[in-house]
Amino acid sequence: MVTILTKENSIANHYLAELRDISIQQDRMRFRRNLERLGEIIAYEISKTLDFEPIAVQTPLGTASHQVLQEQPVLATIIRAGLPLHQGMLNVFDHADSAFFAAYRHTKKSGEMEVHKKYVNTPNLDDRILIMADPMLATGQSLVLCCKDLLAEYSIKELHIAVAIASEEGIQHVRAFLPEARLWIGDVDNELTSKSYIVPGLGDAGDLAYGNKE
Numbered sequence: 001m002v003t004i005l006t007k008e009n010s011i012a013n014h015y016l017a018e019l020r021d022i023s024i025q026q027d028r029m030r031f032r033r034n035l036e037r038l039g040e041i042i043a044y045e046i047s048k049t050l051d052f053e054p055i056a057v058q059t060p061l062g063t064a065s066h067q068v069l070q071e072q073p074v075l076a077t078i079i080r081a082g083l084p085l086h087q088g089m090l091n092v093f094d095h096a097d098s099a100f101f102a103a104y105r106h107t108k109k110s111g112e113m114e115v116h117k118k119y120v121n122t123p124n125l126d127d128r129i130l131i132m133a134d135p136m137l138a139t140g141q142s143l144v145l146c147c148k149d150l151l152a153e154y155s156i157k158e159l160h161i162a163v164a165i166a167s168e169e170g171i172q173h174v175r176a177f178l179p180e181a182r183l184w185i186g187d188v189d190n191e192l193t194s195k196s197y198i199v200p201g202l203g204d205a206g207d208l209a210y211g212n213k214e
Contacts, residue, residue: 035084135205144173
């Protein structure tokens, strides 16, 4: 199942517009904060699908009944670009465990693209709900590689994927190789260049958030 936030008008549209705006992007703090805000909105939407249980809460004047989460999910991201989106989700699921990955793409002389995974740090994911956050879903290869490795090692109960902007090609790749995953996407663009950049997209999310890399 794929949920696209911009199919309905909400404040998420405003944050996405600012994320794409080349003049507003010059303010790194604002760029990071807008990704964070989008993560908060997606986390809120995901929370509606999770299981809740009743509890009695003692107030200064009596007892109130409330529904609370049965369990906190595990929040995962691919560093460095995914960190602001991850932080936004952590603001909502504030008792969640976290998992981190380092992966990069390498284009061969033939034009073929390889994905290399360099680092993994994760808690035990058996019978846990996993939310993988990555701001840009271009080809989907990096994200699928990380998720498939985890699914092979752990018995993950639910897999959610949170993305700010996705390409049509990336969505199809994820749906083909991770059919059990539920996708939560800010907006979808149709074009993907030969160098795997989403058009119109927003540029390099990692560089915009943290500065250019060598």
